Amino acid sequence: QKEVEQNSGPLSVPEGAIASLNCTYSDRGSQSFFWYRQYSGKSPELIMSIYSNGDKEDGRFTAQLNKASQYVSLLIRDSQPSDSATYLCAPGPTDKLIFGTGTRLQVFP
Amino acid sequence: NAGVMQNPRHLVRRRGQEARLRCSPMKGHSHVYWYRQLPEEGLKFMVYLQKENIIDESGMPKERFSAEFPKEGPSILRIQQVVRGDSAAYFCASSPRGGSDTGELFFGEGSRLTVL
Numbered sequence: 001q002k003e004v005e006q007n008s009g010p011l012s013v014p015e016g017a018i019a020s021l022n023c024t025y026s027d028r029g030s031q032s033f034f035w036y037r038q039y040s041g042k043s044p045e046l047i048m049s050i051y052s053n054g055d056k057e058d059g060r061f062t063a064q065l066n067k068a069s070q071y072v073s074l075l076i077r078d079s080q081p082s083d084s085a086t087y088l089c090a091p092g093p094t095d096k097l098i099f100g101t102g103t104r105l106q107v108f109p
Numbered sequence: 110n111a112g113v114m115q116n117p118r119h120l121v122r123r124r125g126q127e128a129r130l131r132c133s134p135m136k137g138h139s140h141v142y143w144y145r146q147l148p149e150e151g152l153k154f155m156v157y158l159q160k161e162n163i164i165d166e167s168g169m170p171k172e173r174f175s176a177e178f179p180k181e182g183p184s185i186l187r188i189q190q191v192v193r194g195d196s197a198a199y200f201c202a203s204s205p206r207g208g209s210d211t212g213e214l215f216f217g218e219g220s221r222l223t224v225l
Contacts, residue, residue, distance in 0.1 A: 034212050043200055043216035044152065088152060092212050096142060096165055101151040 003027070004072075004089050006100035013107055019076040021103050023089035026070065030091035033065060033072045038086045038102065048074060079107045111136065113203050114183075115217035123225050128188040128195070130220045134203030141184045142202045142214060143176060152200065158184060159207065191224045198222075 004025045013019045023033065032051045036044040050056045050063040050072065062075040076083055086104045090097040114133040122128050134141050143155040154168040158178035169176065173191075178184040188195055198221050202214035 032212060038152075043219050044214075045216065046213050049212055095207055096154055096157045097212070097214060098154055099144075099152045 003098055004033075004091055004100040006087075006089055006103050008101055009104040010106045011103055013079050013105070015079060015081060015107055015109050017079050017107075019079045019083065019105055019107065021074040021076070021087045021089075021105065023072045023074075023100055024070060025072070025091055027091065028067075028070070030070075031067075032092040033063070034090045034092060034097065035061075035063060035074045036088040036090065036099070038088060040085070044088055044099075076105075079105075081107050081109055083107050113138075113201055113215050113217035115199075115201050115220050117220060118218060119221050119223070121223045121225060122191050124192055125190050128191050128222055130186040130188075130199050130201075130222070131183040132186070132201030132203075132217060133183040134201075135205075135215050138203035138205050138215070140204040140207035141178050142204070143184075143186050144200045144202065146198045146200065146219075148197070155186070155199075157207075164207070188222070191222070193224045196222055196224045 004023045006023050035048040037047045038044040048063040050065045053067050056063045060077045064073045084107050086102040088099045088102040090099045116131050141158045144152045146152050156169050156176045157165040173189045175187045198219045200219045202216045
């Protein structure tokens, strides 16, 4: 099954900075990636999906996929304290999402 | 359109008792997934079900755990003879699409099981 690796963090960034969250994978069959955000004590929610090489932007969020390097990242521009959460990465295509361990992001004022 | 509904939200059981967790998927969703999250750990896949069928139970412990999604009613995750190590948050998620097109899952608020 497709698996990914994530640095558990915490990744601490000051408010207003760019937060860079990374995910590496070993299965070259992985063609798409899904980023979920999970606030402490809450359930995960999908925030970004990317299906092709390159960048995909949505507001302050940019997902980047580099299939040659087997690397996917999520950039959060102008980070806010409300972005403090755990970010989970999962590869596809698949009939069941297998999540990485997640990276905990802390944005301090 | 109501989201994924899980109950109970909190459940306390003593060792050896049974725990039943229920999940009603979003309207129109026929694919249900159960995940377990131990304290300070990642989200682990347990089982994927469609109506009346278990599609993939590769993440289920071999003993004491079972899941079903009957033709009528919610999906049930059942844990028999609970032990302290079963204390965790159990999340249910649903999707309108399954198969290789699974990507966007809609999660319930979770059921938090505490075993005394």
